[in-house]
């Protein structure tokens with residue numbers, strides 16, 4: 336029987352994965368090793384009971400009594416804390432989905448790679464914060480990473496068995512997020528509620544706001560650079576308000592292979608779950624006649640400075656990805672808390688990158704987790720200081 340683990344089961348991606356596992360037959364058809372979550376203890380326990388998981392883990396030690404109580408009378412073990420998350424990820428499982436949000440997903444993801452497992456990766460921050468370390472770990476242990484971020488799954492599928500040397504350019508699309516058509520001068524008054532709506536995708540709050548600021552696309556450009564080992568000038572972003580085309584791979588002979596599909600993460604998750612086979616998925620069939628038209632536009636780096644920062648980070652290399660990601664997480668926390676305006680998030684990230692560039696060791700790509708965590712903490716400190 337196939338065994339699975341979901342890290343971040345209680346989130347948006349985790350719920351989509353849970354839906355697929357239940358449809359696939361649930362506890363009768365597969366063995367669930369571990370499910371992890373954060374503060375949504377009731378849902379974590381409910382999922383763990385349904386899938387008869389071996390262990391349910393909350394990232395927060397203070398939630399352990401609540402998790403134990405919610406699992407009382409079941410065979411599911413309860414655990415809590417960051418070390419327990421990493422231990423859960425290290426348990427052998429045939430397929431592990433990393434759907435934790437933020438850099439908190441890095442250590443558990445690395446634990447999967449260290450055991451040579453298959454890591455279905457939604458947590459893009461893993462590759463942005465530690466691309467070199469992550470890819471080197473997978474190579475050393477023989478682990479496999481299957482992209483789950485929709486654009487990267489699309490690139491992976493469009494590439495098929497084609498040689499990367501024949502690729503002239505990879506384009507990932509961006510909806511433009513909540514403020515695509517807003518006058519720029521209005522952005523400073525954008526509220527958290529306004530930024531937390533997405534035109535096409537139902538997602539967690541953090542990635543939804545990142546879509547509006549285009550930091551999501553900045554992370555994805557770096558993610559593509561790290562995962563596919565693509566030169567920065569071979570990666571482009573295209574505004575596509577309908578979110579139907581997810582990525583396009585242009586070849587040196589002029590042929591372009593595009594990946595299209597309804598905006599439903601169960602496609603990318605299910606593709607990774609069934610890989611290398613394909614199986615039916617509960618995703619709406621695409622009806623292009625009903626759709627009528629698809630539109631595209633070039634993105635503006637003046638409106639979305641995050642895109643410029645992504646290019647600068649790729650050109651810089653070293654610890655720049657770690658710093659961009661951590662500073663962005665800090666700035667996003669501050670925006671959500673109402674202490675920062677929407678456009679000021681990019682200013683804080685830029686300030687952190689500028690400060691980090693003057694630090695010894697910045698030019699070296701982190702090759703161990705402690706070094707990543709050092710730069711992560713540094714960037715959060717500098718971003719917070721820039722804000723005050």
Ligand SMILES: NC(=O)C1=CN([C@@H]2O[C@H](COP(=O)(O)OP(=O)(O)OC[C@H]3O[C@@H](n4cnc5c(N)ncnc54)[C@H](OP(=O)(O)O)[C@@H]3O)[C@@H](O)[C@H]2O)C=CC1
Nearest residue numbers: 343345346347348373374375394435436439457458538539
């Ligand atoms: N949502 C989407 O459609 C897509 C998401 N992604 C990426 O996938 C990842 C997950 O996104 P999404 O599902 O939207 O996020 P959500 O916020 O919906 O879910 C995040 C999950 O991580 C858990 N979590 C939160 N903080 C921590 C922490 N410090 N340590 C461990 N676990 C934690 C949450 O637990 P709890 O809720 O119980 O507190 C929840 O299970 C992100 O990296 C995102 O960029 C990529 C493509 C599409």
Ligand SMILES: CC(=O)[C@@H](O)[C@H](O)COP(=O)(O)O
Nearest residue numbers: 484485509510511512546551
């Ligand atoms: C579903 C997914 O992969 C998200 O990352 C999505 O791409 C966000 O939409 P934006 O195109 O608005 O960033």
Ligand SMILES: [Mn+2]
Nearest residue numbers: 484485486555
């Ligand atoms: Mn994406």
